[in-house]
Amino acid sequence: MLCDICNKAEATVHLTEIVNGKVVEMHICESCAQEKAAQMQVPMGFQVFLGGIAPEKKTVDKEDPAVCPSCGLSYRDFRKIGRLGCSQCYTAFKDALASLLRNIHGSNEHLGKQPRKMPRSIERQMRLLELKKALHRAIEEEAFEEAARIRDEIRALESESAQ
């Protein structure tokens, strides 16, 4: 199905708008959806709309849980209200959120500050993230000895966090 607005790109966003009491169905592409989001100014409307531009569950990995195991919020409800229920929702709906966050911010990689105090598990995750970047660089630079050393460190950390 092609986008109702630009008629060019594939429609991936499906939303229902109520205009003057009439229900209007729209099928639009991601970039038109972003433009449309920018036009909307009413806060509640924006919240609901935001849920609307989140990808539908079927486009996401089947194994992804449709309900957050920690707070019980379903992905369907998130799409309705545009708000997540708890920090675990970010893990539960990881893939779907990755593309939503890219749509909103143009990126899904945090480059800002970090809290001073973090639980050991998060510190480990941060170290892993750093190591994976370093591994990538080492491979690109063909520094294979270095790469092997980093790989071992990653394995050690991963087995530690699996315990």
Next chain:
Amino acid sequence: MNTQSSLPAKEIIANLLSSRSRWLEPIYGSDIVISSRIRLARNLANYPFPHRADEATLNKVREEIYSALSGIETFKDRWFINMEDINELDRQFLVERHLISYEHTVEGPGKAIALTPDEGVSMMINEEDHMRMQVVVGGFDLDRAWAEMNELDDRLSQVLEFAFSPDLGFLTSCPTNTGTAMRGSLMMHLPALVITKQINRVLQTISQLNFTARGLYGEGTQAMGNIFQISNQACLGYSETELIENIKRIAGQIIDQETHAREKIMRTSRVMLEDRVWRAYGLLRNARIMNSAEALEYLSMLRLGSSLGMIKGLELKLINDLFIIIQPAHLQKISGRKLSTRQRDVKRANILRNRLNRQGHSPDLDREERGNV
């Protein structure tokens, strides 16, 4: 130290009523950028976000935050208000001072505000996120606001465990805030861009660049008194300082355009502008009934006239104050009773007359004579 006693809510509100927020003090350059604000959203790691949490959890979150704040120098005065302890009018009063959002006035368990007596630093507890903290300073100075905010956030993050993910940053209830969870915003007075009808073009450009322009009271509100709030929209994929640099760059351009528009009006239609300014002044000093929209429009003209040196001896500080105290809840707090719309319009006109006539200024006679065409 008595850790439990916070000043009673009634006394805090009374103190606020008789003082001026620190960001209303004019400083160099604040004729266009009235104030600079940094806001951070934070959630505690081990509790659901407020809209998914039950009453007991929300109260627990509030207690945990209060106890963390009590150990921090910034909040040594312990100005904490539980929202259930104040009535509708007092909540509206806090909205008018830009201390809480409209959403925060809606009845709900565990809601609170913590603030400093100069209103420079404040925090909404259990609004959309567990913590929404803001630092506001006068004039165009996001760096100073950020320095203060950053330090407070660092201190709090040593005692509270925040919801954070290494790759996504600070986790918030709404994904529009995920990442730095930071919004920097500037309250700008842009009357010349409105008069010369350039404002829509400017606002369009801003939104294309992923910034938001909103009205006086934040999201979803109308621009009144030619005052606009410009803020960043994206907050993931950039560091806090990068975001701040971007806002500063955009704001710098808006300031240039407003300045040019002011100069152009002064060159081409000076008498027209002077007429509008002095008419506004006349109405503000003489009218007996005045609604809010009208008052804001005239105050905006007065503010412009004062910045351009048309009215001598009229302090920007006084005009800034008037923008705040002519609002409905302020008028009722000053009167000490509930007022109908009509009673408010009368009270508003009354206060404007009093304050502006008390101001010892002398009209610029020289200019009036020279301009005698």
